[in-house]
Amino acid sequence: MKFDTPATTNPIDQLKVIGKPIDRIDGPLKTTGTAPYAHDRHDVVANQAHGYIIGSAIPKGRIVSMDLSAARASPGVVAIVTAQNAGKLGKGDYNTARLLGGPRIEHYHQAIAVVVAETFEQARAAAHLVRVQYARENGSFDLDAVKDKGKPLNEGGADESKVGNFTGAFAAAPVRHDGHYTTAYESHSMMEPHASIAAWDGDRLTIWTSNQMIAWTVSDLAKTLGMPKEKVRVISPYIGGGFGAKLFLRADAVLAALGAKAARRPVRLTLQRALIPNNTTHRAATIQRIRIGATRDGKITAIAHEAWSGNLPDGKPESASTQTRSLYAGEHRMTANLLTVLDLPEANAMRAPGEASGMAALEIAMDETAEKLGMDPVRFRILNDTQVVPDNPEKPASSDPQSKKSEKKPMHIAHPPFSKRQLVQCFEIGAQRFGWNRRNPQPGTVRDGRWRVGMGVASAFRDNLLTKSAARVRLDRRGILTVETDMTDIGTGSYTILAQTASEMMGVPLARVRVRLGDSSFPASCGSGGQWGCNNSSAGVYAACMKLREAVAQKAGVDPAQAVFADGLVRAGSRVLSLADAAGDRGLVAEDFIEYGDLDKRFQQSTFGAHFVEVGVDAATGEVRMRRMLAVCAAGRILNPKTARSQVIGAMTMGVGSALMEELAVDKRLGFFVNHDLGTYEVPVHADIPYQEVIFLDETDPISSPMKAKGVAELGICGVAAAISNAVYNATGVRVRDYPITLDKLI
Ligand code: MOS
Numbered sequence: 108m109k110f111d112t113p114a115t116t117n118p119i120d121q122l123k124v125i126g127k128p129i130d131r132i133d134g135p136l137k138t139t140g141t142a143p144y145a146h147d148r149h150d151v152v153a154n155q156a157h158g159y160i161i162g163s164a165i166p167k168g169r170i171v172s173m174d175l176s177a178a179r180a181s182p183g184v185v186a187i188v189t190a191q192n193a194g195k196l197g198k199g200d201y202n203t204a205r206l207l208g209g210p211r212i213e214h215y216h217q218a219i220a221v222v223v224a225e226t227f228e229q230a231r232a233a234a235h236l237v238r239v240q241y242a243r244e245n246g247s248f249d250l251d252a253v254k255d256k257g258k259p260l261n262e263g264g265a266d267e268s269k270v271g272n273f274t275g276a277f278a279a280a281p282v283r284h285d286g287h288y289t290t291a292y293e294s295h296s297m298m299e300p301h302a303s304i305a306a307w308d309g310d311r312l313t314i315w316t317s318n319q320m321i322a323w324t325v326s327d328l329a330k331t332l333g334m335p336k337e338k339v340r341v342i343s344p345y346i347g348g349g350f351g352a353k354l355f356l357r358a359d360a361v362l363a364a365l366g367a368k369a370a371r372r373p374v375r376l377t378l379q380r381a382l383i384p385n386n387t388t389h390r391a392a393t394i395q396r397i398r399i400g401a402t403r404d405g406k407i408t409a410i411a412h413e414a415w416s417g418n419l420p421d422g423k424p425e426s427a428s429t430q431t432r433s434l435y436a437g438e439h440r441m442t443a444n445l446l447t448v449l450d451l452p453e454a455n456a457m458r459a460p461g462e463a464s465g466m467a468a469l470e471i472a473m474d475e476t477a478e479k480l481g482m483d484p485v486r487f488r489i490l491n492d493t494q495v496v497p498d499n500p501e502k503p504a505s506s507d508p509q510s511k512k513s514e515k516k517p518m519h520i521a522h523p524p525f526s527k528r529q530l531v532q533c534f535e536i537g538a539q540r541f542g543w544n545r546r547n548p549q550p551g552t553v554r555d556g557r558w559r560v561g562m563g564v565a566s567a568f569r570d571n572l573l574t575k576s577a578a579r580v581r582l583d584r585r586g587i588l589t590v591e592t593d594m595t596d597i598g599t600g601s602y603t604i605l606a607q608t609a610s611e612m613m614g615v616p617l618a619r620v621r622v623r624l625g626d627s628s629f630p631a632s633c634g635s636g637g638q639w640g641c642n643n644s645s646a647g648v649y650a651a652c653m654k655l656r657e658a659v660a661q662k663a664g665v666d667p668a669q670a671v672f673a674d675g676l677v678r679a680g681s682r683v684l685s686l687a688d689a690a691g692d693r694g695l696v697a698e699d700f701i702e703y704g705d706l707d708k709r710f711q712q713s714t715f716g717a718h719f720v721e722v723g724v725d726a727a728t729g730e731v732r733m734r735r736m737l738a739v740c741a742a743g744r745i746l747n748p749k750t751a752r753s754q755v756i757g758a759m760t761m762g763v764g765s766a767l768m769e770e771l772a773v774d775k776r777l778g779f780f781v782n783h784d785l786g787t788y789e790v791p792v793h794a795d796i797p798y799q800e801v802i803f804l805d806e807t808d809p810i811s812s813p814m815k816a817k818g819v820a821e822l823g824i825c826g827v828a829a830a831i832s833n834a835v836y837n838a839t840g841v842r843v844r845d846y847p848i849t850l851d852k853l854i
Pocket of ligand 1: 349459
């Protein structure tokens with residue numbers, strides 16, 4: 108189904124099941140410990156051996172020699188795979204460094220071997236007997252020291268933009284702010300580590316793993332192993348968190364496959380927790396400069412945002428300045444994402460890549476500018492709202508000469524309107540509900556016993572991305588409806604919202620809907636990432652259900668346009684048929700996908716919100732404690748307020764982490780992240796956040812998809828860190844521009 112005109116009334120609008128706070132249908136499996144996660148799957152294939160991965164002990168250089176003899180002779184060892192004996196390996200489209208290193212080493216803890224043994228303990232013991240000699244080379248590990256070499260990835264490309272004359276307008280502005288901000292390296296730290304079981308059947312490979320994007324991973328695994336992707340099957344029905352770490356093929360899947368080939372039997376392994384931060388991806392640290400010029404009555408006339416980050420050669424920058432093109436009005440503007448080479452592990456997407464880091468800086472700068480204006484920060488933001496995108500640079504044509512010929516130039520509109528933008532409403536409702544008028548604008552004046560108390564606010568902004576997504580629906584003779592798609596559920600509620608969608612569309616009670624996810628033998632979905640999963644995957648199920656409705660109507664001999672689906676029946680006029688009877692003995696199957704025309708070029712698709720926080724800062728020690736948090740979100744139709752709320756409070760919690768705790772500390776001499784485990788990488792827990800509230804505006808977006816929904820899971824983190832920094836300032840008068848806000852920065 109092509110979706111290229113705004114949605115009108117459709118079967119989803121009945122809202123019998125959609126929009127209800129339904130409990131997760133996979134909840135009982137999770138709470139009883141019976142959801143089969145990748146590493147638990149003893150049952151799927153017999154005779155599993157265990158793998159243990161060895162990571163490089165240097166960040167850059169090469170392996171001079173590897174002595175495997177003691178390890179090979181160790182009890183229970185079945186096989187050891189290194190780059191020497193693995194055969195020729197390719198590289199996936201989504202990987203920057205190779206997943207099996209050697210002899211060249213590209214980053215610390217890059218996998219250099221997998222030891223396969225009868226038991227995990229035997230594999231681990233043998234791995235410690237592998238002797239490796241390295242030739243270390245000097246590397247670059249200090250962003251601050253190399254940032255001035257930073258430049259956009261493609262000159263004139265997607266990483267820079269200019270509108271009007273920023274320099275002139277900023278110089279002429281009566282009120283000016285110019286500030287530098289830094290954000291820390293962060294690790295996804297999901298509960299379930301990367302884990303895989305690999306089994307070969309001749310030249311066919313099956314991997315049970317934990318992965319957000321099944322189709323990307325099938326294709327990258329095939330590329331890495333040099334085999335046709337038709338012979339690769341990836342199965343990932345339950346995922347214990349991902350946050351972006353599991354968007355890509357990682358070393359666990361590749362080394363399980365290589366280990367299984369060498370051992371001639373299935374291999375099970377996890378990427379050991381202590382390897383994850385340096386072996387996989389992380390959120391890049393950033394240095395950001397923001398300049399805002401305004402009139403005395405608070406209108407922004409000039410705004411510039413530059414963001415520096417580093418990555419391995421061929422890596423991408425953290426696009427932290429990009430939202431500044433869309434968020435606030437202002438005639439003269441400039442943004443740039445500037446990239447330098449670092450020899451740390453690969454930086455890549457972590458929850459709300461780009462915006463989470465960019466908003467952490469921009470929204471402090473907005474607070475500082477409001478203060479210079481003597482204006483309330485809520486009012487300052489409302490005053491600079493815009494209903495069109497002020498800065499929408501034309502994307503450069505594809506550099507691939509083949510596609511240049513065939514593709515017609517993508518549509519470009521200089522100032523597209525937002526499909527729906529209710530940022531102002533979020534602030535108005537939030538200010539009232541939070542009691543913003545009780546904030547004392549004079550910093551450092553409110554006390555509650557030993558606590559200095561302050562309130563802070565920030566906008567939330569995150570794009571809504573439209574991507575193709577397919578699904579299949581089956582109706583059987585018992586009237587059971589089964590949805591199949593390779594969509595994943597990373598703890599987000601995909602099972603539940605897809606069941607709700609199918610239930611609503613077909614008029615079948617929720618209890619008679621089954622949802623099967625995360626298997627590459629099912630139709631390819633959008634996958635889970637970038638908060639695009641909810642709207643696109645449900646729209647794919649919508650499309651398949653539209654086809655199934657037609658098939659049912661045909662069986663019933665009624666006009667599909669007149670047919671009403673409810674209570675397990677289809678009715679038209681005096682005709683009534685049960686769906687079970689329509690399905691008959693052979694059942695009915697329909698498959699379709701949603702794809703989009705140019706609606707998202709004619710309209711900017713984004714989600715909006717406002718974050719309000721109250722903090723207490725210990726007057727003696729400088730310890731910061733959260734007291735209250737409120738998020739108000741405008742993100743299209745909320746398909747399930749319970750799962751959506753759960754996503755937003757999770758994101759807000761992650762925002763508290765990046766504001767107050769999370770930081771991968773770099774050893775700038777040895778070139779690695781030092782605190783690479785869950786014991787020393789601190790994240791917030793329940794006791795850190797006593798009170799959180801989420802309000803969703805009652806909104807539909809007819810331009811996002813037939814579901815009229817958007818994503819919300821990443822919106823919830825964007826802006827939180829800045830709201831906290833602004834609250835700390837309000838409490839203490841100390842402006843912290845460097846995250847995390849640890850107590851040493853306050854005293
Ligand atoms: Mo998200 S960082 O795209 O999983």
